[in-house]
Amino acid sequence: MHIDMDAFFAAVEEGRNPALCGKPVVIGGNGNPSQRGVVSTANYEARKYGIHSAIPMRTALKLCPHAVFLPVDYEAYSAASEKFKSVLFACTPLMENAGIDEAFLDISELPETPESIAANIKNGIKEKTSLTCSIGIASNKLLAKIASDMQKPDGLTIIDEGDIENKIWPLPIRKLYGIGPKTESYLKSISIETIGQLAAQPLDTLIEHFGESYGQYLYEASRGIDDSEVITHWEPKSISRETTFQQDVKNWQVIARTLAELTKDVVADLQDEGYTARTVTIKIRFSDFQTLTRAKTLTGHTASEEEIRKAAFACLKRVELKKRVRLIGVRATNLEKINND
Numbered sequence: 403m404h405i406d407m408d409a410f411f412a413a414v415e416e417g418r419n420p421a422l423c424g425k426p427v428v429i430g431g432n433g434n435p436s437q438r439g440v441v442s443t444a445n446y447e448a449r450k451y452g453i454h455s456a457i458p459m460r461t462a463l464k465l466c467p468h469a470v471f472l473p474v475d476y477e478a479y480s481a482a483s484e485k486f487k488s489v490l491f492a493c494t495p496l497m498e499n500a501g502i503d504e505a506f507l508d509i510s511e512l513p514e515t516p517e518s519i520a521a522n523i524k525n526g527i528k529e530k531t532s533l534t535c536s537i538g539i540a541s542n543k544l545l546a547k548i549a550s551d552m553q554k555p556d557g558l559t560i561i562d563e564g565d566i567e568n569k570i571w572p573l574p575i576r577k578l579y580g581i582g583p584k585t586e587s588y589l590k591s592i593s594i595e596t597i598g599q600l601a602a603q604p605l606d607t608l609i610e611h612f613g614e615s616y617g618q619y620l621y622e623a624s625r626g627i628d629d630s631e632v633i634t635h636w637e638p639k640s641i642s643r644e645t646t647f648q649q650d651v652k653n654w655q656v657i658a659r660t661l662a663e664l665t666k667d668v669v670a671d672l673q674d675e676g677y678t679a680r681t682v683t684i685k686i687r688f689s690d691f692q693t694l695t696r697a698k699t700l701t702g703h704t705a706s707e708e709e710i711r712k713a714a715f716a717c718l719k720r721v722e723l724k725k726r727v728r729l730i731g732v733r734a735t736n737l738e739k740i741n742n743d
């Protein structure tokens with residue numbers, strides 16, 4: 403889940419000065435639009451005049467002379483940021499702080515439905531800060547962040563694996579995380595305007611244009627593939643192994659044997675580094691790059707190879723192996739340091 407606050411700085415200003423509501427409000431620099439400085443943000447009323455982040459304050463003044471211009475008050479925005487993040491953290495500690503007004507949550511193991519988690523979060527934030535947010539939910543961070551931006555303000559957008567073609571591919575390339583203005587204009591110069599047009603390019607072509615690593619990134623990202631983890635600051639550690647097969651594999655025995663080997667390596671690392679784990683996650687990527695994960699949380703912490711292997715195989719059982727497998731991985735998280743003294 404990705405949560406992004408709506409018109410954040412402007413909403414905080416409106417919250418403490420209700421007389422601003424309904425008026426166009428622009429926040430930037432020292433608040434004087436006839437001096438140098440850029441717009442930090444504008445409320446939705448001001449955006450109707452074409453005002454947005456990063457344009458000069460003077461331009462904003464020309465676009466909407468009757469707007470209310472205010473200076474940036476980081477202290478107030480940081481205080482509001484802490485408040486809304488405490489609502490998220492109470493929902494799950496698996497939270498990644500992604501900026502002053504946004505965060506990712508790993509909700510994959512919570513018992514409630516995504517819709518009810520989202521509703522609780524929206525209510526909680528409303529209660530604590532009187533502010534609204536937009537929420538995106540998907541199988542990974544890349545798609546969740548795109549989703550949270552799709553129905554602003556006060557939106558909730560859920561992207562399923564089957565939605566990539568109809569909801570993601572029509573979007574302009576700029577919406578893809580990792581594509582900045584330079585890549586955007588280069589892609590446009592070779593007639594690639596949408597994420598779908600990018601996804602239609604063969605891997606070799608993208609590597610030719612952008613090099614091995616960025617080319618591979620664009621190839622996967624345009625297909626909605628993203629394996630990046632939610633990085634929490636209180637539990638930085640996970641131990642994992644994965645392998646890409648030389649040739650895509652259909653044979654269950656080969657897949658199972660590889661999973662057992664990877665698990666053995668993960669357990670060896672756990673034991674070497676003095677950790678026990680409680681959650682085991684496996685990752686499977688099929689030949690068409692569809693990627694899925696399955697996780698199992700045990701009743702207690704363990705570094706036993708047998709218990710961790712059993713958990714990994716319980717996860718494997720929950721995967722329908724109809725297609726050839728390209729990659730398999732296993733990860734131990736929810737780690738605890740063994741106290742040796």
Ligand code: TTP
Pocket residue numbers: 406407408409410411412441442443444455456502503554555
């Ligand atoms: P955003 O989430 O990008 O924008 P927003 O919250 O104002 O509006 P939206 O409803 O579209 O999410 O950024 C969060 C805050 O970060 C924003 O309120 C002000 C600040 N900011 C800047 O100071 N400069 C910038 O260029 C941007 C993009 C944001």
Ligand code: MG
Pocket residue numbers: 406407408409410503
């Ligand atoms: Mg925002």
